Amino acid sequence: MKELPDQLRDLDQKLRSVRFRARESFKPELLGRLHRGESPAHRSEILSWRRQLVAAAVAVLTGGAALGLAGLIPWRGSVVVNVDRCCYDLDGGGHADDGVLVLAERDSKVHRLRVYEDLDGSRSYTPGDIVRLDRGDEPALHGLAGDSIITIERCCLDFDGGGPDDDGLLVMGVPPDRVLMAAIYETGGGARKRDPVLAGWPLR
Helix, strand or coil: CCCCCHHHHHHHHHHHHCCCCCCCCHHHHHHHHHHHCCCCCCHHHHHHHHHHHHHHHHHHHHCCCHHHHCCCEEECCEEEEEEEEEEECCCCCCCCCEEEEEEEECCCCEEEEEEEECCCCCCCCCCCCEEEEEECCCCCCCCCCHHHCEEEEEEEECCCCCCCCCEEEEEEEECCCEEEEEEEEECCHHHHHHCCHHHHCCCC
């Protein structure tokens, strides 16, 4: 490798000396926000939150708490997992570049569901990706678009972290890039017995 030019040597030494150290209160603050399902209200806050999340990930790994980063977070006595599934055409744009990020109790309640577009081709959610839909505990239709609405289904995968590939994903949107509603449902026999609605597939 060629030697660095003199004018870059000083900059190189400064960059190599940079060390990251998060304040001690940051990790509890971040986990508290995740527990409450908080979402920043403004774009500037979203960008700041994303930067903090990346910083927290580094701090958590450095501290040896990789279990929390893997998504195993206690939620009022239950175990909550983060499930990231990619890549499909979920917005009707014609390209399999969309994913779904689900925060849920294993095989049970969904606390948050996001449909995103995988802009960087990482086949997973990263801070630079576009979120097409971000919903809370309950499925809801976000906007109306008349006859141009399409329905997309993906089955069968493990969308709720329960283990078996017994879940389906239902997405309603307007091509090429609007997502109006997204929900998961269980296709197993147990789900049919619990609720006859939608041919035994209650949306979560």
